[in-house]
Amino acid sequence: MQTMSPLLAAAVLFLACWELITSVLRWLPxxxxxxxAAVLRSLVNDWEVLFDSTWHSLVLLLGGYALGVVAGLFSGVCIGWSPQARYWGMPVLKIVGPIPATAWIPLAMVLSPSPVLSAVALIALAVWFPVTMLTASGISNTRTSYLDVARTLGGDRRYLIFRVAIPAAMPSIFIGLFMGLGASFLTLVVAETVGVKSGLGWYLGWAQGWAEYGKVYAALIIMAAFFSTLMTVLFKVRDRVLAWQKGVIKW
Structure with a gap:
């Protein structure tokens, strides 16, 4: 509790300054x-819509993120392990990867049978690139000595990949997972504003369209809590999976 005191004091000070500048002095239009108070009122009055929007955003995000992680791990392992896959895969990564996933929205809206599927595909694409790049980097940088010892002990290619290369690449893989999660947040919000009829991004655009800025800030608060919670969960997973590197990882 003592360690939280400075943060709580800062939060109280921030709220007091916010109230003073907006409601008392009216320095901001x-x-x-x-x-x-208006933001809190919006949170209370619209809690059902906000809860429903958060649930729909969670379903979209987890669906796209899971799809992107699976595709990214598969392509990353292939590119990192196989010279032939690296020869054909790296040019695709260098051309397609740097393009923001949101830039594909017009094409996704045309090709996808529904806005929901297009949003899931865009989120998956946003996650796929960093996961693939960091996984491939981790696999290709596996120490040769580890692989030589495993071969000496009779390990086949499957053993080398799943028991040596992938565990050695886990720190790099988790960096890709975190980068992909951050990219998925941006893609989710943008994708929900251009066709999806529910979700936090949709709610944000709807509230802004009606000049309900109390609801806009309420949605931003929910987004901050929502995204922060997902980041915290991923940190917990990383700490558990990489328990053998406790004290080595500094991020």
Missing amino acids: LPYFPGP
């Missing part, structure tokens, strides 16, 4: 900058 209404309705674009409502006071904390």
Whole structure:
């Protein structure tokens, strides 16, 4: 509790300054900058819609993220392990990967049978690139001595990949997972504003369209809590999977 005291004090000070600047002194123009009371009122009055939007965003995000992780791990292992896969795969990564997933929205809206599927595909694409790159890097940089020892002990190719290369690449893989999760947040919000009829991104655009800026800030608060929770969960998973590197990892 003592370690949380500075953060709690900072939060109280922030809320007091927010109330003073917006509601008392009115230095910031209404309705674009409502006071904390108006935001809290929006959270309370619209909690059902916000809960439903959060649930739909979670389903979209987890679906796209899982698909992107599976595709990224598969392509990353192939590119990192096989010279032939690296020869054909790296040019594709260098051309397609740097393009923001949101830039594919017009094409996705045309090709996909539904906005939901297009949103899932865009999130998967946003996750796929960093996971593939970091997985391939980790696999290809596996120490040769580890592989030589495993071969000496009779390990076949499957053993070398799944018991040596992938465990050795796990720190790099988790960096890709974190980068992919961050990219998926941005893609989710943008994708939900251009066709999906539910979700936090949709709610944000709807509230802004009606100049309900108390609801806009309420949605931003929910987003911050939502995304922060997912990041925390991934950190917990990383700490558990990489328990053998405790004290070595600094991020």
